[in-house]
Amino acid sequence: MSEQSVSTELMSENEVRQRRLDVKSLDNPKAMKLYRRFDGIFILVLFSFLALGVQIQFTLTAGDWDYWIDWRDRRWWPVVAPMTLLMFIGPLAYGLWYRLRLPVVATAVTTLLCLTSWLSRYLNFYEFTYFPMSFVPASTYIGLGILLDCSLIMTRSLIISCIIGGGLFGALVWPLNWPIFAASKVPVEFNGMLLSMADLMGFQYIRTTTPEYLRIIEESTLRTFGGSVTPLTAVFAGLVGIVVYALFLLLGKWINGLDKYAKRIA
Amino acid sequence: MKVVFSARSATVNLVLVLLLSLFAGDVVAHGERAQLASMRMRTVHWFDLNVAPLKVKVGDIVTVTGKFYTSELWPNQLPSPEDTVYLNIGVPGPTFIKLDASVNEVPMVRSTAFELGKVYEYRIIMRARIPGRYHVHSLLNVKDAGSLVGKGTWVEVEDHSGGPVPFVNEATTLTGETVNLETYGLGDVFVWHVVWIVLGIAYIVYWLARRELFIPRFIRVREMGQDKADEILTKRDFVVSSVFFTLTLAVILGGYLWGENKYPITIPLQTGKVDVVGLTPPTGELDIEVESARYELAGRSLMINAVLTNRSDQAYSIGEFLTANIRFLNSAISGPTTYPEEEMVAFDGLTVTGDSVIPPGASRPVKMVASDALWEQYRMTGLINDPDSRFAGLLFYFDEDGKRYYQEIGGPILPTFF
Numbered sequence: 001m002s003e004q005s006v007s008t009e010l011m012s013e014n015e016v017r018q019r020r021l022d023v024k025s026l027d028n029p030k031a032m033k034l035y036r037r038f039d040g041i042f043i044l045v046l047f048s049f050l051a052l053g054v055q056i057q058f059t060l061t062a063g064d065w066d067y068w069i070d071w072r073d074r075r076w077w078p079v080v081a082p083m084t085l086l087m088f089i090g091p092l093a094y095g096l097w098y099r100l101r102l103p104v105v106a107t108a109v110t111t112l113l114c115l116t117s118w119l120s121r122y123l124n125f126y127e128f129t130y131f132p133m134s135f136v137p138a139s140t141y142i143g144l145g146i147l148l149d150c151s152l153i154m155t156r157s158l159i160i161s162c163i164i165g166g167g168l169f170g171a172l173v174w175p176l177n178w179p180i181f182a183a184s185k186v187p188v189e190f191n192g193m194l195l196s197m198a199d200l201m202g203f204q205y206i207r208t209t210t211p212e213y214l215r216i217i218e219e220s221t222l223r224t225f226g227g228s229v230t231p232l233t234a235v236f237a238g239l240v241g242i243v244v245y246a247l248f249l250l251l252g253k254w255i256n257g258l259d260k261y262a263k264r265i266a
Numbered sequence: 267m268k269v270v271f272s273a274r275s276a277t278v279n280l281v282l283v284l285l286l287s288l289f290a291g292d293v294v295a296h297g298e299r300a301q302l303a304s305m306r307m308r309t310v311h312w313f314d315l316n317v318a319p320l321k322v323k324v325g326d327i328v329t330v331t332g333k334f335y336t337s338e339l340w341p342n343q344l345p346s347p348e349d350t351v352y353l354n355i356g357v358p359g360p361t362f363i364k365l366d367a368s369v370n371e372v373p374m375v376r377s378t379a380f381e382l383g384k385v386y387e388y389r390i391i392m393r394a395r396i397p398g399r400y401h402v403h404s405l406l407n408v409k410d411a412g413s414l415v416g417k418g419t420w421v422e423v424e425d426h427s428g429g430p431v432p433f434v435n436e437a438t439t440l441t442g443e444t445v446n447l448e449t450y451g452l453g454d455v456f457v458w459h460v461v462w463i464v465l466g467i468a469y470i471v472y473w474l475a476r477r478e479l480f481i482p483r484f485i486r487v488r489e490m491g492q493d494k495a496d497e498i499l500t501k502r503d504f505v506v507s508s509v510f511f512t513l514t515l516a517v518i519l520g521g522y523l524w525g526e527n528k529y530p531i532t533i534p535l536q537t538g539k540v541d542v543v544g545l546t547p548p549t550g551e552l553d554i555e556v557e558s559a560r561y562e563l564a565g566r567s568l569m570i571n572a573v574l575t576n577r578s579d580q581a582y583s584i585g586e587f588l589t590a591n592i593r594f595l596n597s598a599i600s601g602p603t604t605y606p607e608e609e610m611v612a613f614d615g616l617t618v619t620g621d622s623v624i625p626p627g628a629s630r631p632v633k634m635v636a637s638d639a640l641w642e643q644y645r646m647t648g649l650i651n652d653p654d655s656r657f658a659g660l661l662f663y664f665d666e667d668g669k670r671y672y673q674e675i676g677g678p679i680l681p682t683f684f
């Protein structure tokens with residue numbers, strides 16, 4: 001917080017004058033018109049960047065976990081998916097809060113991811129490789145994004161929102177998505193074996209390079225806790241969410257500090 | 267059908283497939299020639315492949331049967347099927363659905379493990395789903411080793427004469443409901459996605475549709491300094507956010523309860539391995555000692571010198587040598603049979619010098635030459651480039667009644683320069 005006053009002291013006269021002019025320009029309708037035009041372009045650029053960025057990040061990290069309905073187990077997917085999203089959201093959320101006080105990154109990223117995921121499922125999986133949409137539906141994380149953003153504006157503190165929002169972001173993945181894939185977890189008998197509908201579809205719809213054994217289903221020592229897998233995973237994912245989000249907010253802080261050096265060089 | 271690369275991202279695969287199909291013909295794209303020659307010779311010997319029928323309509327059944335032998339000379343540098351394997355079909359995506367699969371009559375819903383040096387008989391029942399002409403391969407996904415592909419057979423899938431009929435894939439749940447898996451649960455999926463997308467967009471619009479956005483806000487926050495910057499947030503912002511926060515929690519809870527109510531009985535994803543016992547190949551008490559093996563670098567042949575000792579009470583004649591999915595048949599013997607449209611068969615590919623019949627009790631040196639243009643076509647001549655120059659294959663022989671026996675032969679192999 002004191003950083004700002006220190007840097008103001010260090011500013012040259014020229015810079016101080018420039019800033020005063022900037023503030024004045026806000027009362028100038030012509031300047032405002034220009035700003036609004038720029039805002040329009042910036043929204044397009046920012047959203048394209050977010051959509052592309054989160055799609056690449058998510059494909060590389062969560063990948064198969066989020067493509068196939070028979071990969072979304074109770075243990076790994078609810079931890080991996082929010083973690084990888086928070087890694088992307090953290091630095092951007094810090095920047096937009098610090099510079100603009102705009103708490104929209106998490107909602108924007110999760111909404112855009114949902115839209116691009118549907119586009120990719122439709123084109124890559126349904127049209128190009130013939131998978132039925134019922135086998136590759138997108139997950140949703142939008143609710144988590146809204147909770148994270150709102151907790152920031154409600155508390156006006158990155159730290160508290162990290163604990164509340166980051167925690168909820170991890171913990172609520174499963175209940176949020178439950179209405180979307182509860183159907184795939186209905187039991188079915190196949191060859192005398194008990195399968196979920198998702199397992200049956202995984203067997204039937206041929207994936208040449210994604211054999212069954214690549215799935216990581218419930219592999220963990222937490223198994224000893226018996227029936228309470230889902231709530232336990234939620235607590236664990238919540239903690240992971242807090243830690244990961246905190247780390248990546250710090251990364252954002254570090255990136256934001258870089259402009260000091262940029263000024264010094266100039 | 268792609269072979270070596272893992273399926274991390276469909277986009278990457280898509281690009282690779284496009285590149286492959288640009289630069290290569292049918293055969294390479296399916297992986298028949300992609301792997302090292304020595305690897306194809308010493309991993310899985312596929313035989314007796316039968317795909318039937320070869321011409322079907324959408325919704326019809328196609329059955330793939332065959333056998334494979336897991337090589338005892340499995341390359342050390344390649345992870346073995348003794349750990350984890352999955353029996354699969356190599357077709358471009360779910361153009362067929364697998365209805366059933368079994369190995370040695372054990373259902374193969376999941377992954378399994380195979381002992382080396384054993385015979386496994388498999389059967390896969392499929393239903394044609396998408397019209398087209400497909401090169402259907404049997405394949406094994408071996409954990410950490412990638413896909414090992416058997417040879418392919420072309421199957422043609424046609425639409426119904428009256429025009430396309432929607433493909434239906436019915437299943438009955440344990441709760442007694444019969445559903446179509448092609449569209450199962452999709453209606454609800456769309457509804458819930460729409461709910462969330464609308465909420466997300468509403469929230470974004472609230473924040474972005476305002477008179478002062480990026481630049482003005484940036485100027486103001488900079489002017490206020492971090493200590494006072496929060497003043498840019500209005501009471502309305504706070505109220506709207508609280509409403510969104512509460513609403514979101516309520517919808518999450520509501521959705522969860524809706525799911526629990528609609529599907530009260532659910533189970534976790536099922537996993538675990540299936541056990542299957544391998545069969546011992548019918549060797550018929552014939553001992554085969556490979557003395558030496560050579561292949562001509564310039565030509566198209568593999569020459570094996572072996573001593574065959576017949577400890578049984580019947581005479582054997584050598585009928586076929588199989589390696590890397592290529593069948594070299596001895597045309598002097600009537601034993602070996604082929605399936606309709608079978609590929610990779612050299613009908614006159616095996617010459618046995620000396621007496622090709624081994625009488626009971628006899629021990630004879632035999633020189634076998636497996637020779638055909640297929641060597642070149644399937645890039646087996648690249649053996650010289652392999653890090654481990656050994657070969658292996660199955661030798662088939664027949665008794666007087668035409669009964670078939672076989673065993674694996676193999677050993678070091680040397681090139682001959684002419």
Ligand SMILES: [Cu+2]
Pocket residue numbers: 292293296297298401402403418
């Ligand atoms: Cu092929």
